[in-house]
Amino acid sequence: MAEARRAPTRLPPFLILLLVAATTLYPLSFVVANAFRAKAEYLKAPYGWPANWSLNNFVLLIDNYDVIGAATNSVLVIGCALAISLTASTLAAYAIVKLDLPGRRLFGGTFVSVMLVPSQVLIIPVYLLLSSLRLVDTLPGVVLVYAATNIPFGVFFMTAVMRSVPNDIIEAARIDGAGPMRILVSVVVPVLRTSILTLAILAFLAMWNELIFGLILLPSEANNLLTAKMASIGGRFVTNQPLLMAGLLLTSLPPILVLTFLSKYLVSGIAAGMGK
């Protein structure tokens, strides 16, 4: 009955949402269309799908701007930083929530209090610190910075979900003679694998889209990460928009793929990530 009364209001919401979706998707389809369009055609008619789909823009981009190298750097840096920050966050949250950690309030409080420090506060001293360690313009330097800056939220997130692990199963494993490391690996982590995947996605997006550390800590072309590379060469491309569109498409493809296939895990992480 209530359904029947609400029926008349259901078409307008759908149409408005469709309009908003079009507003969101149109700029993206514009990028896709022109990434595959020849420059001459773009100058005449930038709208609609290209008359001839061409991979030429991608070839030019890869040949002249070492986009493959930048993408490789991004994958290496983010892969290592993700592994470090996820492992460190999970271990720390386990110690804080489930073990007899001396000073757990101090540890917990410290991680939370640095969670919202903006990167522009850190950038000058981190640059000076890394340069004194000769780590500026090296991939390991950025790996350390990305891992460290993602740990506070990681610990916060893992601490919250660690509480949901029932103490009974941990106690049962302990009575069976398992040590704390073994309990973590074979009891706690399997229970939390969905949450760890959610955290991995959030951290991946943060690192892939990071700009200011990438620009300043990896200045030489051979060490550029993909997002920073696209940002810095974007200005030179004003005469060749289709080439830029090809670059934007490559740079935004990983986050969009992650959202498309793993949205279930991402959406569930948003509520937990509200403080971020």
Place this chain on the structure above:
Amino acid sequence: MSSSLADGDDLAGAAPSRGAPLSRGRRAERRFALLAVAPAALLVFGLMLVPIFGALGISFFKTDGVTADFVGLANYVGLLTDPLVGAVLLVNLQFLIAVPLVLVTATLTAVLLYEKVLGWRTFRIVFFIPSVLSTAVIGLMFKSTFAFDGPVNKLVVAAGGMPVSFFSAPTLAIAVIILALVWSGFGYGALIILAGLSAIDREVYEAADLDGAGWWQKLFFITLPQIRRVLLFVSVINVIYTFTSLFGFVYVMTAGGPGYSTTTLDYLIYQKAFSSADMGSGSALAILVFILIGILTVLQALVSREREPNNG
């Protein structure tokens, strides 16, 4: 939410009183716990805590990274009396126009999604796409779209107008960046507001239906008042974004120009430190922005603490 982090629920409930000799097993567990927290603690200490205090220290020096002279509070005095800093702060404040725009768009979208119309799950994901893209990518997209020979101007010319040079007029440049901000931010806001809407008790609506309330009446007299704290939360985080997340947009779209008319506080820190090699003044500015964000964050914490009894 955050205050509960420090309260562990210690498994070994019957912890021995302080000073009593610890059993061998408990000593081993404590040692393991310290080892387990060490990697995270060391990384955060070395690359976040030390740098924060480092920034404070550097802010009392005049330094280009090689030589350093202690100047006391001169950097702060210099910043607070610098008309450029005042002008840049005003630029930041102009971007606050984006906050109500994001709020209205996000609320509208969330309320409509809440009607659970056909395909609402897909819509929800589509609206979230801009939130997973980097500000650099979004900035470049908008820069191309509004370029002098770009598609927007092609439409303007086709409609019989003169092409507009969007990025050489301060007001228009700021308007384009605000548009990019709203486009990129409303989906995230909508998701949070949708979560808030889902927490409203269904019975309230059923009672209103019995009283014959219409759609708009329910929106203004039930829905919006019920989620006012969530709306406040979304507003505050968006205010924080306008002080911390504009760097990517400004870097790729305008480089702060024309003149300093689109230079924001975060971009000015970058410029001072890495273009003019004035790291002391850059750090002092970073500390001032940090204090400003700290105040906003405390405000946000107060807001979300007040929200708890409502949810619980």
